[in-house]
Amino acid sequence: MNNVCGWIALAGESPQRPTLAGVQKTDWLIIGGGITGLSAAHSLAQMFPQQRIVLVERQRVAQGASARNSGFVVSHELPGASELLGQPGHAGYQLASRIGVAAGLEVRQRIAELGIDCELSNAGYHFAVHQPQRLEHAQQCVATLNAVGAQASVLEGTALQRRLGSAFYQRAIHCGGGNGLLQPAKYVKGLLDSLPNQVEVFENSAIDDLQPLPGRGWKARSAEGEIEATQVLVCVGAFLPRLGLRRSQTFALELSASITRPLTEEPWQSLFDDQGWGVLSTLPGGATVRLLPGRRLLMRNTVEYRQRDLDRVELAERRQQHVHGLQRRFPGIVAEDLQHTWTGHLSATRSGEPYFGRIAERLHGVSGCNGSGVARGTLWGRLLAQMAAGGDSQVLRDVLSQARPGYLPPKPFFDIGAALRMGWEVRRAQNER
Numbered sequence: 293m294n295n296v297c298g299w300i301a302l303a304g305e306s307p308q309r310p311t312l313a314g315v316q317k318t319d320w321l322i323i324g325g326g327i328t329g330l331s332a333a334h335s336l337a338q339m340f341p342q343q344r345i346v347l348v349e350r351q352r353v354a355q356g357a358s359a360r361n362s363g364f365v366v367s368h369e370l371p372g373a374s375e376l377l378g379q380p381g382h383a384g385y386q387l388a389s390r391i392g393v394a395a396g397l398e399v400r401q402r403i404a405e406l407g408i409d410c411e412l413s414n415a416g417y418h419f420a421v422h423q424p425q426r427l428e429h430a431q432q433c434v435a436t437l438n439a440v441g442a443q444a445s446v447l448e449g450t451a452l453q454r455r456l457g458s459a460f461y462q463r464a465i466h467c468g469g470g471n472g473l474l475q476p477a478k479y480v481k482g483l484l485d486s487l488p489n490q491v492e493v494f495e496n497s498a499i500d501d502l503q504p505l506p507g508r509g510w511k512a513r514s515a516e517g518e519i520e521a522t523q524v525l526v527c528v529g530a531f532l533p534r535l536g537l538r539r540s541q542t543f544a545l546e547l548s549a550s551i552t553r554p555l556t557e558e559p560w561q562s563l564f565d566d567q568g569w570g571v572l573s574t575l576p577g578g579a580t581v582r583l584l585p586g587r588r589l590l591m592r593n594t595v596e597y598r599q600r601d602l603d604r605v606e607l608a609e610r611r612q613q614h615v616h617g618l619q620r621r622f623p624g625i626v627a628e629d630l631q632h633t634w635t636g637h638l639s640a641t642r643s644g645e646p647y648f649g650r651i652a653e654r655l656h657g658v659s660g661c662n663g664s665g666v667a668r669g670t671l672w673g674r675l676l677a678q679m680a681a682g683g684d685s686q687v688l689r690d691v692l693s694q695a696r697p698g699y700l701p702p703k704p705f706f707d708i709g710a711a712l713r714m715g716w717e718v719r720r721a722q723n724e725r
């Protein structure tokens with residue numbers, strides 16, 4: 293089973309860039325060519341039009357998690373029970389919402405400024421459940437969401453069935469107010485293709501060593517080259533621990549997803565509209581489902597903590613889980629309808645908050661998107677550049693005050709605990725997958 297990301301297959305690829313070779317010098321080095329690194333590159337180019345900016349990527353730029361995700365632009369998360377209006381955690385939820393709204397706006401600004409065509413929809417999406425008890429406090433959630441400007445409402449019964457074309461979901465909260473959907477590979481490819489010439493990009497060049505040059509910056513090495521940089525921004529997402537920066541307290545989760553062929557004939561033609569929709573689960577182990585423009589379905593219903601990436605056979609098993617998940621919602625789906633299946637890694641933290649900030653002198657980094665890095669990564673890239681350049685803003689202060697990823701026990705205790713916890717989350721969400 294080939295690991296081909298459907299979004300990338302539909303978006304097409306950008307021309308290949310050279311690998312890092314020889315000995316080079318730069319003012320700014322960005323490690324990692326996803327949404328965060330590319331957003332940082334755009335911001336640095338605006339701030340320092342005369343300086344050299346180099347971005348180095350381990351594989352192809354714009355083809356990691358930033359292209360492989362489900363395309364939800366998250367401004368507002370669903371509040372937890374302790375975050376509802378009047379509860380002790382509400383102030384933290386307000387802060388997270390302020391950051392989320394700023395992040396959603398940042399995506400829209402980038403798209404408008406750079407003229408990126410990435411099928412952005414501003415129509416919001418649904419937090420939906422099969423078992424109504426999984427959305428117990430629906431009215432309080434709606435009140436809390438609306439208090440932070442989310443334009444939320446409850447949908448149930450036939451209205452919900454008609455909206456999604458499925459009797460599977462029993463209750464949902466529709467949430468607009470900045471929440472949106474896009475084609476992730478087109479978005480991140482757009483960020484890459486619109487980089488000014490001042491930003492030099494090297495691909496297929498993993499940075500495997502980073503050494504300080506006291507008072508001058510850092511020396512980064514790849515297999516065939518090395519580069520001395522006055523300032524370094526580390527934007528490698530889930531791979532931060534592999535770069536040897538262990539204090540980040542982040543860890544990687546591996547997810548898998550599939551996209552169907554266009555479902556343009558009956559009964560799909562009558563069941564689905566042309567606009568599409570998105571559904572997030574209320575449980576971490578539940579399913580993400582989308583109806584895409586062009587009447588394709590997307591299913592993402594696996595998430596795992598692993599020591600080793602999924603191989604072909606394991607990916608084929610995950611694909612079977614996507615088929616089952618789709619069939620529970622849309623009984624007419626057959627395995628052959630699935631066109632592409634792929635994996636991706638996201639960075640997670642124990643607290644759900646990111647790791648963000650100064651790692652050492654002239655070295656800044658971010659990780660720990662916890663599944664909402666499309667919007668937050670776009671914002672973080674700009675803010676990391678701003679912080680490294682000595683700038684300040686209210687949203688930067690908000691992000692810094694929130695950046696408390698939480699303690700992770702040492703290996704092997706963490707490995708055992710994380711695998712057990714994720715297995716439990718998946719079992720708990722059995723009826724929602």
Ligand SMILES: Cc1cc2nc3c(=O)[nH]c(=O)nc-3n(C[C@H](O)[C@H](O)[C@H](O)COP(=O)(O)OP(=O)(O)OC[C@H]3O[C@@H](n4cnc5c(N)ncnc54)[C@H](O)[C@@H]3O)c2cc1C
Nearest residue numbers: 324326327328350356358361362364499529636664665666
């Ligand atoms: C299946 C899936 C579904 C998701 N759904 C959503 C969603 O709907 N909405 C949402 O907001 N988020 C979602 N996410 C999370 C989202 O994809 C990430 O938050 C986002 O891509 C983070 O962007 P990034 O640029 O920080 O990291 P990445 O996209 O991971 O980019 C980091 C880059 O660094 C490169 N790199 C790593 N190590 C090195 C090295 N040593 N040297 C050079 N380069 C290196 C990697 O190859 C990679 O390209 C999902 C993730 C997955 C996997």
